[in-house]
Amino acid sequence: MPCSRFSPPCPDSIFFASNLPRFRPKALVFSLACLTAPGVWAAEGPARLDTVHVTADGPQARVGSNKLDREEIERPQARSLAEVLDALPGVNAGGSQRPGGQTINVWGFESVEHVQVSLDGAPQGFDKYQQGTSFIDPELLGSVEVFKGGHSPFYGNGAFGAVVKAETKTVAELLQPGKSVGGFAKLMYQDNGRQFGQSLAAYAGGPGSKADILAYVTRSRAGDGKKGDGSSTMFSGNDLEGGMLKLAWRPAPGHRLRLGWVSQEEERRTPWAAKRGDIPAPNAADIKKYGWEGAWLRQSVWREQQNETVSADWTFVSDSPWLDLQLSYAQSRRYQHDTRPPTASIYAFSSLFGNESWVNQRDRRLELRNTARFGSGWARQEVTMGVSWAHKTLDALFYRPDKRKDPAYNYGYLNPRYQPPGEETVRSAYWVHQWQPLDSLTLTPSLRYDHVWIQGRENLASAYNDPAKGHDYSGLAYSGWSPRLAARWNFHPGWTLDAGYTRTWRAPGVDEVYDTQTLGSTTATSRQLQPETLNAVKLGLEFERGNVLASGDNLSAALTWYRQTVKNDIAQRLGPNRGDAPGAPLPPVIGFYRNMPGYVIQGFELEGRYQAGGWFGSLSLSSTKGERNHSLMDPWGRDEPITNIPPRKAVANLGYRWNKIGLSLSGQGKFVRKQDRVLVNSPYAYPAQHGYSLFGLYLGWQPKGRFKGLEARLAVDNLFNTQYIPYLTEGAEGMGRAIRTSVSWRF
Numbered sequence: 001m002p003c004s005r006f007s008p009p010c011p012d013s014i015f016f017a018s019n020l021p022r023f024r025p026k027a028l029v030f031s032l033a034c035l036t037a038p039g040v041w042a043a044e045g046p047a048r049l050d051t052v053h054v055t056a057d058g059p060q061a062r063v064g065s066n067k068l069d070r071e072e073i074e075r076p077q078a079r080s081l082a083e084v085l086d087a088l089p090g091v092n093a094g095g096s097q098r099p100g101g102q103t104i105n106v107w108g109f110e111s112v113e114h115v116q117v118s119l120d121g122a123p124q125g126f127d128k129y130q131q132g133t134s135f136i137d138p139e140l141l142g143s144v145e146v147f148k149g150g151h152s153p154f155y156g157n158g159a160f161g162a163v164v165k166a167e168t169k170t171v172a173e174l175l176q177p178g179k180s181v182g183g184f185a186k187l188m189y190q191d192n193g194r195q196f197g198q199s200l201a202a203y204a205g206g207p208g209s210k211a212d213i214l215a216y217v218t219r220s221r222a223g224d225g226k227k228g229d230g231s232s233t234m235f236s237g238n239d240l241e242g243g244m245l246k247l248a249w250r251p252a253p254g255h256r257l258r259l260g261w262v263s264q265e266e267e268r269r270t271p272w273a274a275k276r277g278d279i280p281a282p283n284a285a286d287i288k289k290y291g292w293e294g295a296w297l298r299q300s301v302w303r304e305q306q307n308e309t310v311s312a313d314w315t316f317v318s319d320s321p322w323l324d325l326q327l328s329y330a331q332s333r334r335y336q337h338d339t340r341p342p343t344a345s346i347y348a349f350s351s352l353f354g355n356e357s358w359v360n361q362r363d364r365r366l367e368l369r370n371t372a373r374f375g376s377g378w379a380r381q382e383v384t385m386g387v388s389w390a391h392k393t394l395d396a397l398f399y400r401p402d403k404r405k406d407p408a409y410n411y412g413y414l415n416p417r418y419q420p421p422g423e424e425t426v427r428s429a430y431w432v433h434q435w436q437p438l439d440s441l442t443l444t445p446s447l448r449y450d451h452v453w454i455q456g457r458e459n460l461a462s463a464y465n466d467p468a469k470g471h472d473y474s475g476l477a478y479s480g481w482s483p484r485l486a487a488r489w490n491f492h493p494g495w496t497l498d499a500g501y502t503r504t505w506r507a508p509g510v511d512e513v514y515d516t517q518t519l520g521s522t523t524a525t526s527r528q529l530q531p532e533t534l535n536a537v538k539l540g541l542e543f544e545r546g547n548v549l550a551s552g553d554n555l556s557a558a559l560t561w562y563r564q565t566v567k568n569d570i571a572q573r574l575g576p577n578r579g580d581a582p583g584a585p586l587p588p589v590i591g592f593y594r595n596m597p598g599y600v601i602q603g604f605e606l607e608g609r610y611q612a613g614g615w616f617g618s619l620s621l622s623s624t625k626g627e628r629n630h631s632l633m634d635p636w637g638r639d640e641p642i643t644n645i646p647p648r649k650a651v652a653n654l655g656y657r658w659n660k661i662g663l664s665l666s667g668q669g670k671f672v673r674k675q676d677r678v679l680v681n682s683p684y685a686y687p688a689q690h691g692y693s694l695f696g697l698y699l700g701w702q703p704k705g706r707f708k709g710l711e712a713r714l715a716v717d718n719l720f721n722t723q724y725i726p727y728l729t730e731g732a733e734g735m736g737r738a739i740r741t742s743v744s745w746r747f
Contacts, residue, residue: 168246188741301338360394446486672727
């Protein structure tokens with residue numbers, strides 16, 4: 001299908017994204033060619049490298065957290081980070097199958113404020129309405145860790161649901177044992193959507209070397225995917241290219257400096273709302289007027305998206321136990337440019353970012369922390385203290401051709417009043433004190449302080465800068481403390497009790513305070529908003545032991561119970577009762593957002609992993625329930641279920657690895673219960689969904705001898721081509737059977 005690239009002119013003074021750098025794979029290709037030259041790193045001399053072991057069973061089960069290594073990320077050959085994490089207990093993918101349309105739901109939280117995603121330390125959230133929050137290509141990842149429930153003292157101002165910490169691949173993971181220079185080439189294919197991809201990398205260094213360098217490029221292209229009934233998911237194809245360049249330098253014992261750059265670019269035809277399901281077919285009148293293809297194009301936008309991350313850190317570990325220092329800086333940008341075709345209506349999209357839009361979000365983060373270890377016996381202690389600074393800017397611009405002659409609307413170029421421009425600055429300090437009075441007992445109290453400053457910006461359209469209507473974009477400050485207490489008690493060999501309590505908070509965001517959407521005749525900003533608060537408790541039991549059922553086997557299991565109580569949650573004024581008292585009318589000037597009484601989310605998850613000889617397997621079960629105090633549509637109404645609560649889920653994996661020939665075969669079953677505990681007669685809720693079961697097969701081969709370095713993979717997702725609709729979607733059907741293959745060579 002040909003793509004329309006209509007782009008009306010935009011003055012340089014307001015086209016803020018015109019200077020955004022574009023990813024150029026050729027620059028990295030030159031680096032790859034240089035790295036493969038034999039003498040590039042000869043000056044370092046022969047390096048003695050540690051052997052990299054990749055196990056089939058993966059990391060051990062832990063209370064309230066999960067970690068995926070490179071093997072577990074690559075085994076399913078997933079297309080998105082959300083798809084990778086969907087097999088974990090308490091974690092569910094939402095949104096649609098379209099690229100950039102996925103969200104990550106953890107313990108019932110899924111907003112960008114409550115589930116914070118980072119790549120190499122740089123925030124990756126995207127605040128645009130009806131867009132996904134997961135844009136990271138799994139092909140670049142070496143590990144992913146999920147910290148659930150807001151219990152980490154190293155993250156503040158939100159993250160009630162989780163922190164998802166993604167890290168890109170490293171030289172040590174890619175190098176062949178005994179080598180200090182290497183290369184990597186990979187070809188990938190998926191039959192569903194005819195997706196074809198390729199990757200190329202070169203690297204040098206590794207453990208024992210003074211420096212590392214890694215250059216990596218990847219590209220994939222796909223057409224529309226098919227659902228279980230054989231029909232196509234319109235506009236679900238993609239054209240994605242990405243890459244990274246990473247450097248590390250160890251100039252002296254104890255010192256390490258790392259630099260990293262990651263870039264992804266994507267172009268595709270897509271519905272404006274990437275999270276939604278099928279878009280309605282064009283009517284007969286449009287087909288007659290514009291033709292079949294032209295009528296469908298009018299239902300979509302041409303989207304150009306760029307994501308860029310830069311990271312740097314310096315660590316110093318001295319001979320003194322008092323000094324273990326780390327200074328880190330990271331920044332990221334997400335940019336999205338949408339263009340509707342020339343035939344699109346000039347009146348219909350005023351609330352959907354107009355006929356052309358530019359959205360740019362930038363995050364920067366600077367942190368300094370030190371860990372001191374001292375004492376012995378019952379006085380053994382570890383104290384980590386740190387300070388951090390984070391800054392986020394949000395810019396959105398769109399073009400309304402129906403206002404092109406109206407000076408009150410800046411001749412059509414204005415900021416969306418439902419996504420106002422502005423900035424947020426967070427200054428933080430934290431103290432984490434780990435005390436081990438007994439070999440079997442560790443107590444970890446911590447305290448964090450956050451100061452949040454948000455500042456709006458006047459709209460380019462003077463129509464939305466009227467003080468008489470309550471348009472006030474001046475700054476606001478919020479501050480507060482977050483105390484936490486964690487304890488781990490190894491009360492019996494192999495058995496550990498894990499408990500934690502946290503009280504933290506989240507300041508209102510720029511889009512919540514400075515939104516000026518219309519409620520009748522009211523368009524004021526919401527400056528009255530108070531921070532949300534979270535009281536969270538988790539209690540868990542871990543078991544890990546070898547030689548349980550057979551000699552040389554290993555069993556680990558974790559059972560976690562959690563309860564999250566949120567007060568003063570921030571929500572839109574919805575429903576018939578939008579005032580500030582039962583039955584009260586709307587005041588003449590009032591904001592679009594208000595604080596609600598709150599809600600409670602609680603649940604449990606059970607995970608077990610087992611390995612014996614060549615056999616490996618895992619089983620997990622998770623269940624979450626959520627109840628809102630009163631109603632989203634009426635703060636004085638009856639209690640109701642929370643919309644974002646996923647259904648119960650069980651995931652089972654079983655496989656066998658023939659180590660002598662490097663072959664592994666495994667299967668997965670994912671069993672999702674129906675979700676019928678939903679809001680009734682509400683346009684703001686997901687519809688009830690039937691339960692479903694999905695099965696997958698995974699085959700991997702890493703031959704030895706003369707073919708060492710070769711790796712072939714086969715993954716079959718949705719083996720029986722089941723037709724299903726995940727609950728956390730807006731009617732978006734899941735993908736049908738997909739056969740994914742890849743062949744790679746490390747040399």
